[in-house]
Amino acid sequence: MALNYTGGIDLGPDLAIPEGMICVISGTSRDGSNGLKVARHVAGIYEELGETVELLDLSGLPDGSFSESVFKEKPADLEAAYTDKVLASDGVVVVVPEYNGSYPGILKHFIDLLPFPESFECRPVAFIGIAGGYYGGLRAVEQLQMVFAYRNAYLFNRRVFIPSAYSLFDEAGEIKDDDLKDRLKLQSTKFIAFSKALKGLEG
Numbered sequence: 001m002a003l004n005y006t007g008g009i010d011l012g013p014d015l016a017i018p019e020g021m022i023c024v025i026s027g028t029s030r031d032g033s034n035g036l037k038v039a040r041h042v043a044g045i046y047e048e049l050g051e052t053v054e055l056l057d058l059s060g061l062p063d064g065s066f067s068e069s070v071f072k073e074k075p076a077d078l079e080a081a082y083t084d085k086v087l088a089s090d091g092v093v094v095v096v097p098e099y100n101g102s103y104p105g106i107l108k109h110f111i112d113l114l115p116f117p118e119s120f121e122c123r124p125v126a127f128i129g130i131a132g133g134y135y136g137g138l139r140a141v142e143q144l145q146m147v148f149a150y151r152n153a154y155l156f157n158r159r160v161f162i163p164s165a166y167s168l169f170d171e172a173g174e175i176k177d178d179d180l181k182d183r184l185k186l187q188s189t190k191f192i193a194f195s196k197a198l199k200g201l202e203g
Contacts, residue, residue: 020054022192023089027096027107028057034165035130037093037173040111041130041181046093054085058106065113072111085115090157091195092123093188097165098131098140112145124195126187127159136161137173156194160187 026039036057037045043055061082064075082083084090096103114120125148129137138161145155160183162168172178 008103011030021054021085021089022046022056022091022093022195023056023085024093025056025095025107025110026058027094028104029061030097030104032037032057033059034095034168035095036177037169038128038130038162038184041175042093042095042101042184042188044182045185046192049188049192051192052088054106055120056085058110061110065109070113078113080109085120086114089123089124090199091191092120093126093128093191095128095130095137096137096144098129098133098135098137099141103140103144106134107144108147111151112196119146119153120153122198123153124156124191124198125153126158126191128162128184128187131169132163132165134163136163154194154198156191158187158190160184162187 011109024039024043026033026036028035036059039055041055043053046053062075062077064070065078094107096107111119127141127144129141130142131137141159141161148155160180162180168177168180173180
């Protein structure tokens with residue numbers, strides 16, 4: 001199965017990181033978040049399109065990720081379950097909820113934990129915003145784009161904004177809106193082409 005999931009589970013010592021994949025990050029640590037539901041849906045789209053996918057759930061960050069010494073010495077389980085997957089990816093998709101007019105602090109902390117500059121230097125990054133309000137995470141995404149621009153990522157500007165998040169899902173936690181499903185699939189298809197075109201320019 002191409003889809004792998006990291007988030008509070010033991011992946012075992014023999015986990016093989018595929019060379020080249022799409023890494024989908026659920027940018028919140030809130031339990032049962034709507035952002036994670038969207039991230040799972042998006043990861044499924046990439047899998048249907050034939051891509052290997054790694055889904056990173058920030059609620060599963062190891063406890064050592066929050067210690068005072070973490071910036072001096074990273075926990076081994078953080079490296080294996082999160083960092084190595086970002087470094088091995090052909091592109092990163094960030095699903096970011098808007099909290100209090102910005103992106104979650106846990107997402108900024110995670111970005112700060114990743115190696116500089118190689119984690120995002122010349123790496124394609126796509127953005128999906130989600131919020132309970134009308135603008136669908138617009139402020140969170142645009143602020144986050146500034147961070148990734150600073151890190152010299154290749155920003156993919158076909159963004160998706162998802163408003164009214166609390167009415168988005170059915171009882172099974174699946175997206176009900178067919179138009180949104182189409183927009184997410186279109187973004188995914190274009191982002192694969194964008195990432196592969198940039199990879200072809202390497203060297």
